[in-house]
Amino acid sequence: MTSMTTQYPARTMEECDAILTAPGAVGEVEEVMVNGVKQRVWKNQPTNYRVALEDGFTKYAERVMYVSPLPNSPEYEEVTYAEQRRRVVHLAAWLRTQGIRQGSKVAVGGDNSSRFLVVPWAAHYLGAVPVFINSTLHNDATVHCLGITKPDIVLGDADFVASIVPIMGRLKERGVGPVYSYDPTEHLSSELRAAIARIPDFNPTATQLRQIESGEGLGLEVMTPESEGHIFFTSGTSGMPKAVLSNQRGALHNYVSGTFAGLRAALRAGATYEQATAHPVAQACMLVPAPLFHVTGCISWTTRQMTTGAKIVWMKRWSVPEAIRLIEKYDVNVLGGVPATTKAIFQSPLLPKTRMFTAISSGGAPVQAGLVTDLTKRFPGISCSNGWGLTETNGLHNALTGRDYLENSESCGPTIPICDVEIRDADTGRVCGPDEMGIIWARGSNVMVCYYGDEAATRKAMTPDGWFNTGDMGSLDARGFLYIRDRAKDIIIRGGENIASAEVENALARLPETAEVAAVAVPDPVLGELVGCAVSLAPGKFLTPQMVLDRVAPMLRYAAQPVFCHIYEGDLPRNANGKIRKDVVKKECAERWVKLTGGKRWVRNKAKL
Template sequence: MSITSSKYKRTRAECEAILTAPGMPWELERVFLDGRYQTVWKNTPPYYRAWVEPLLKAGGDRAFISSPLPPPAATEDRETVTFAQMYERTVTMAAWMRAQGVRQGDRVAIAANNCAEWLACSFAIHFLGGVAVAVNSHMVIDSMVYCLAHVKPKLVIVEESVAKDLAPKVDKLRSKGVGKVWCWSSLDHHSADVRKAIAVAKPNPSKAEIDEVVAGVGLEGIGPDSPCTIYFTSGTTGYPKAVLSNQRQNLHNALSGTFTPLRAALRVGADIKELLAPKPNVPQTNILLPVPLFHCTGGQSWATRALSGQAMLVFMRRWSVKDAISLIKSHKINVVGGVPSIATALYQSPDLPKDHVFDTVSYGGAPPPNSLAGNLKKRWPNLMLVHGYGMTETNAVHTAIAGEDYVDHPDSVGWVVPVCEVKIVHPETKKELPTGEVGLIFMRGQNVMSYYVDDPEATAKALDKDGWLDSGDVGCLDEDELLYIRDRSKDLIIRGGENIASLEVENALYLDPRIAEAAAVPVPCPLMGERVGAMVSLAPGATATPESIMAEVFPRLRHAARPVIVLVRPEPLPRNANGKIIKTDVKKIVGEQWKEEQPRAKL
């Protein structure tokens, strides 16, 4: 989808009226849910299988997944799975699960890195009307045990690397009500203890068992309010919370994900009939997906986009700029998704061929530098840029901005999707604030979770009686209803009673072209309470000292926001598996260095 003009031909309201008109896929309706009327997508599929099954069948022999093979295969060994093959794997795995006793409403956990089998297992769970539990395969083993024990799945299905770590904990899991742990690949290269603790799944269902799955036996009564997924929050402080969402909440992505880019195209004059017309001769879209499927960005937003657009998803074992560029070249990648740091790393890498062109770069999950949109658009003028904002509790996107709107408002996270709402409230009184004032961001809509599993206290704290979710983020709305994130409430730095958003400092640091990553954190001060500290990593080939970085950034910041310490880290900043910078780790490292320098520090 090319955007070549910055002149807007239609207002946002006009674009949304076109897209949500009667008979359009994005038509809206008002329904009575949870004691109040809500706006939802009229064409939301009734349940996950009803949506995914016809798409898998329609894809046929088109490539759907390019995935690394599990060890002991060589690192470079990969497999390509077509839509038709994925359907066959899904049905086979569903028949096997059914033979293990899985029925509608049962929870089945998956713990693995991105691969074809992850999606086959997830789809199989949904084919039976089960609840797919996406477990972070990168977390420490004690946290994984906690998550599994908390949700008590009937089955746990893992890859071989997780099997090795989880094997010593199997008895403990069983004592806490967790079902049998299976591995979908060979464990012959592991120890006898691992092979004894973890069973290897070898699906070989009979024709009768396959026929039952194909016929949808056991799906009677499933509908929009049936439980669908459990994703876990990032858990950068304390244990993760288990977010349960129903079919309607999860499947908003089937329509929300395509809405914003289409609105952006209509804004600059595109014709809706042309946009929606079949394009049989257009090459297949190839999407590089470095973010994990166990996070809603990967498992919902991007998996949904690939299915809806009959695109190919290209997986990586772990994020690496070198490996990413190799895959971009070998798989002719034209769409990149993930967090902003991925786009930044690719843009800054001298190894990305200068003539390689991306059609779309889309990111969310973390705040991008304000300069990123302009930099990307300058290199690829026809690029469709999309920035989304949401959280696990909103089943991915809640607001988004794309195209020329994003270039013109690079510090905004956009407008709400039409089935969503947002308001800004006072942190203490929770009263709605006037336009432009900064406060807590509250969100509501079709996409908002049902509850935290077995945690009514946390649910009540996050969701009020009217369905508003406290995001924990601080921001404001402008006169055009664009949303701006000012910070996480927990990431505000308070210097002598003055609030300093870490994003304010980070965006000023990112204007220095030598800097690849930046994180601002508080450091203790006996006089002011807190002052600003920062940690940065450098772009490929760049050199810098803390003093030179301070000299560059100080003129861009008000006095209170100027960092008193900057650490230049020779390796990337600490991040969790979802690509978010772990501020608690940064704060600890910077704080320890600050403490050492205190006798020499100037207050």
């Protein structure tokens, strides 16, 4: 237990950071030159992913690491740290026989499971670069993502591999390597089974295992913190995902950054350095519904897990009843993910009154007003935190925890010490003053290297001295606390998942009856936002709103399918430059949607919630 002072705060933020980043401290910071740019880095973070994984696997070998859904079954399995390591080493040995080496690219796609994570970690053991594919994408987008990165091999669960069978030929033409399923395929049709290759049963020799475990002869000596670390994808205003390449240092910054806000909060509450940094005795059990193809689920939470020896319960698909069943069965005491999932659990009558949580961490979407207050009343003593970051910042960039968050629940807090934030005027580029809204620019050793395969997009987003234009709108107060005010990009955030409006608009535009199209967000009390749209029709054409929704749905992944359509009788609103006034369209669609639904939760298909 950390001691508490009668006066809060016991220390200023600056005093806390000075203690935590001092020489010899857990968060010691040093400066390095990378490509001519001076960066602040964590001195004590692992040098590469292989080192980080081996340390965690070894330190917590006997603990349960994952509660994971079994393939094609409603059942779950418990996997220890030692067993996960064994699976990683065995797959790495097989990948080695397939020609995977340091610098190779290994793509992975599928639903959340411990088996999913075996793939990127086996790649890391060889010094290869994992490429994380969003398994919910439309096939054209999947071709785009794999075609940009050209992985040497693609591994996925049976359903993901089955979904890309129709585009296998296109992938091969784009230079993508062979595709394998790491799961059984018996539940699929005979035609699909015939088209899918499975990873064969493989028993590595003692020599092969020693090579993987020792790293000798794998070419790992050439790796540095600036070596390629991983590739995730993010949606932009182009409508197609961008490939975000990060180096090893950026990919691993969460090993320190992920715990820093909590250490700050402890010192602010009066704990000594020794009390704040003491290793937890009890194993935390976390329920994480965030998808593993996203930075939040795959990087932020798994690195936090590795530093503390925690257990994670993975959900194959989000379901409130299933989440509560797992919470009760496995005694989950930490919740993570977007605020919508936390709120759904909190509001469910299925959650026993006796259930208590020790910590709840939010990110990926704005926290709804009053949620933090309600949580602290329901779960006395709970530690609540909020963070802000992007795929391009490898997750956390700003964070706020504890009492500071309770008193500033609309804020994402100050930056982590290796990071910088500036608010710049959208038109002039001038650095804004306190409480002045503008574009959020981010810099730090956690920021991506580039948009892989897209030099033009990289030059547009990043300056030579390392500043990244996030496209988000926000402000900083006099203390340096960040507030997210709006989004400059045309991104719809549905339950924390980013959906590019252009993705929806491209599909709408393929309808021969439409003339102008716009995709905008409409409010939802559970997911925050859903996809709405507005169209005008070509002369002499006829469509009803429901006809638009029905015809465009098959062209889009589930999350991107509009739930509401407004058909303008004339042109869509435009400004003097001829651009569609999306602010006007969004307001009108939102008003019509709220009138239609009464502001209540909307359900399209209960099985998918």
